[in-house]
Amino acid sequence: MFVIQAVFFDLYNTLCRFDPAPEVSQVEMLFQEGVSIDKASIAQAYPFADDYMADENERWPIKDRSLDERKDFFSHYEHVLLQKAGLDVSLEFASKIFARLRDLPQKFALFEDVITTLEKLKSEGKMVGILSNLDQDIDQVIDALSLSDYIDCAISSLQVGVSKPDPVFFQAALQRLDVTAGEAIHVGDQYKSDIQGARAAGIRPVLINRIGHSLAPDDCPQIESLEDLFPIIIEFESDSFGT
Incomplete structure (x- = not known):
């Protein structure tokens, strides 16, 4: 364990x-x-x-x-x-x-389950990172979403020079938080970018499918809400799932 x-x-x-x-x-x-x-x-x-x-x-x-x-x-x-x-x-x-x-103004809104999930993760002593293929200043986006207090690192393709699914992207995140791949999980909605990319870096992946439509194969844990993440973490920690 x-x-x-x-x-x-x-x-x-x-x-x-x-x-x-x-x-x-x-x-x-x-x-x-x-x-x-x-x-x-x-x-x-x-x-x-x-x-x-x-x-x-x-x-x-x-x-x-x-x-x-x-x-x-x-x-x-x-x-x-x-x-x-x-x-x-x-x-x-x-x-x-x-x-x-x-040409429309671009605004972002958090999903309703985000803050409670991040608060619970932090209360459990876990570090939280955001990994995005944004080609803009991710810190400005994080600030606009009022997420700064919950985040230990935020990494974008603009910063590291590569994009997901390149494992170098994920390795940069591991280095930033000084953890090994086996000590981390990655949650994302894109099978190729998030799931395959995380796996290539040795990180256990979780696919979130909020819209109910997915082309992803059934070869990794899938959730529809972040509230469903915590049982997955428990199973990961008991090593019930492989990478």
Whole structure:
């Protein structure tokens, strides 16, 4: 038996979401262009678009692309999303929708289970880290979400020069908190970026699936709320799960 010393979390769709929710903004923009679709159809399409993003980011990190190349990527991302939602639209139309969405003010909101979860982890003496592929100042985001008092480290791809799923990213987090891979777990919503990346670094992963739609294989613990994390930690500490 061993004790988990550090719990790492992905940021977007794990601890926070866009406010308003992205499917709400998508539906509104599409309606303004004369296309009607329900929020549920958009929401169930996001795992496919996010899977495309993970593949592309691994092939060629998006942060390393030029402005025009990033615009092209996000046009294709939006196209995948809309097609998987059941809309037969052109790449040009998808590009137009994404350009309008990009111009909206971006605000984040915490999920309701975040603060109580972080408070409990801290009360148990565990260190908490946030690992994100954000290409912006993550400390500003953490401050805006009022998470600074709960976090021992926050690492972004902008800081370390690589992105998840690169194990170097996770190793940087381990070094920052001075823990071994066996003393840490990582919670995230992206199978390729979070689960496979953590495993490659020797860290036990937990997949959080808040939206109820996932393309991930059933080969790791999965939760729908952070409240479900604590029984998983107990089982990890009793070594019931492998890496």
